[in-house]
Amino acid sequence: MKSIWRENVLIPQREPLNGDVKTQVAVIGGGLAGILTAYFLQKRGKEVIVLEASSIGSGQTENTTAKITAQHNLIYHSLIQDFGLEKAKQYAEANKKAISEYKRIINEEQINCQFEERPAYLYSMEDTSQLEQEARAARQLGFDCLLTSETDLPFQVKSALKFNEQAQFHPLEFLKKISETLTIYEHTEAKEIEENCIITEKGKVTAEQIIITTHYPYINVPGYYFMRMHQERSYVIALKKAKEVNGMYLNIDQDGYSLRNSRDILLFGGGQHRTGENSSGGKYEKLRSAAKEFFPESIEIDHWSAQDCMTLDGVPYIGHFSSSTPNCYVATGFGKWGMTNSMVSAMIISDLIEGKENPYANVFSPQRFKFSASAKTLIEDGMQAVKGLVTEIFTLPEEEINQLPNGHGGIVEFEGHKVGVYKDEQGKAYIVSTRCTHLGCQLEWNPDELSWDCPCHGSRFDYKGNLINNPAMKDIKG
Known part of the structure; x- marks a missing residue:
């Protein structure tokens, strides 16, 4: 399941790290936030190295x-209420x-990345009060927005809040261009950080400043980010021969849909849920059923899913990783708005490193929450719960395995132990531990993606037990 972005762009591969190196700044994570931050710092004359566990842009x-929008669902009324007008x-x-920085960079670098200025809409089929409330807050903050019932959607809405001066683009075409001159080591996973030293299996990187942009910070202490975020998944199908919608749309109702065009392809999304809470599946099928209703002539050409880190208050954590690590920075918790928040991270962190x-910076500061020393006990207890399970070799009697139909997965209990089993269409069984290697939470089967997902902190593993998503750092294979 590749996205349309990955299928139509090829980013040149980089070699892994080979030995120990020193640099001024090391960025861990080669997604948009990490590459943009490295790009900004290199433009300012800094020596920068990027470490990526897989390939850049692969997360x-x-x-x-790829919506470049400052319209982030129903956020501005809540921000004014919770943070005050100044921080909002x-x-x-x-x-x-x-948004303006994307436009500037694209013009300066002459990047052909399908950048288009389009309006962004929040819409509802049920209620107008929340949109009216959000409109008042947005206008108070200087947004060019208006309430309307007229849209290009193939169905009638009760109300829509239109934000003008927003944009969309092709993220990997953009990433490909801005990464051209950067020093990037791919297939180089950062395992640990010891003061100013990043330890990988390919060598050590010593840096004056370290920036962690790994989507979800894999270091538990200090910072305790696992206590401040959860992760959510959402699903997208790409359609051809569907009606064009002139803008980017997001439904605020429960189980609503997201829509936007990329040239002649419609991206139709929805089905969001907390990671680890999709045991019944059917997310793609629901989207396909809705697509047939709204766009009966459409043809599905791709489908994929995304995972987003959700903070306690809806605002990302961007800045110093913790008060005890002055030379370490973090960018995480972007919610479902990673494009603009990646750019915000690059702007803030590059200024902090230069002492500007x-x-x-204030509203995004990770230090707006503090935790007691008891958090360390929670981590130790969790690690003890999972200790030893990752190396256990599970064996099940044939009669237990036969109870599971081909093409299905689930938890099987045998002699007081729970194990995860997936049987492929040919009847081959794959047996793994159901304990997450992060802090020992029980994993749940996700039938839409044939994966074992953690409902606690969002780590994910494929049906063979291989790690897909952090914060876990180890497989669950037997």
Whole structure:
């Protein structure tokens, strides 16, 4: 399941790290946030190295719907209520600036990445009050927005809130261009950080400043980000021969849909749920059923899914990783708005490293939450719960395996132990532990993606037990 972005662009491969190196700045994570931050710092004369565990853009960046918008669902009324008007303005202005920075870079670098200025809509089929409330808040923060019932959608809406001066693009075409001159080591996974040293299996990187942009921080202490975020999944199908919608649309109702065009392809999304809570499956089928209703002539050409880190208050954590690590920085918790928040991260962190004051840094500061020392006990207890399980070799009697139909997965209990089993269409069984290697939570089967997902912190493993998503760092294979 590749996204349309990955299928029509080829980014040149980089070699893995080979031995120990030193640099001024090391960025861990080669997605859009990491590459943009490295790009900004190199433009400012810094020596920068990027470490990527797989290939650049291979994580959430290639699975985005690529909306460059400061309209982030129903957020601005809540921000004013929870943070106050000044910090809400910081958030709004940062994301407006992000849009203009994309436009500037694309023009300066002459990047052909399908950049288009389009309006962004929030719409509802049920209620107008939340949109009216959000409109008042957005106008208070200087947004050019209006309420309307007229849209290009193939169905009638009760109300829509239209934000003008937003944009969309092809994320990997953009990433390919801005990464051309960067020093990037692919297939080089950062295992640990010891003071100013990043340890990988390919060598050590010593850096004056370290930036962690790995979608979900894989380091538990300090920072305790696993206590401040959960992860959610959402699904997209790409359609040809579907009616064009002039803009980017997001339904605020429960189980609503997201829509936007990429040239002659319609991206039709929805089905969001907390990671680890999709045991019944059917997310893609629901989208396909709706597509047949709304776009009866359409043809599906691709489908894929994305995973997003959700913070406690809806605002990303961008800045110093913790108060005890002054030379370490983090960018995480982008929600479903990774394009603008990646740019915001690059702007803020590059300023912090240069010792410059950034006008937006305060609202995004990771230090806005503090945790007690008891958090360390929670981690130790969790690690003890999972200790030893990852190396256990599971064997099940044939009669237990035969109870599971071909092409299905699930948890099987035998002699007081729970194990995960998936049987392929040929009847071959794949048996794994159901304990997440991060902090020991029980994994749940995701039939839409044939994966074992953690409902606690969002780690994911394929049916063979191979790690797909952090914060876990080890497989669950027997």
